[in-house]
Amino acid sequence: MKMNVEQAAALWYKEQMELAEGDALRVFVRLGGCGSVHPGLSLGITKETPRNAGLQQEVEGITFFMEEDNLWYVGDKELRISFDSQYEEISMQVV
Template identity: 75%
Template structure:
């Protein structure tokens, strides 16, 4: 399992959420939405300090992570977070 956050996506989150170096963003599994991996589930993101991170990557000074109890969502795959400049939106893909 791997977490890859592209720099453009990290910069977008920093700007849009007013984040500073050292802040943490938790990626979590939520009920509903249009997740492509598990029907009826999708990923959300919130500013929160880690308790037991299972996946972690620091980009642009921000810690992006998933807690241990949520990594099953990306089981043996890679979660890639990117920014689509054409549509000016974040994309979360599990590949």
């Protein structure tokens, strides 16, 4: 189980969410959306302080994390957060 946040994605979040160095973003499982791992579920993101982070990575001064109780969504795979410059949007994939 691993988290891989690309630098371009971190920079996009910093700009779009007006984040400062030291802020944290929680990746969480939500009902609905277009998730490819578990039908009817997808991933969301919110600015929040970690309580019991199971996965985390700091990029561009921002801590991206997933709480331990949501790790079942990723399983033994890798969560990749990237920025698609062609469509100017974030991609979250479990591979």
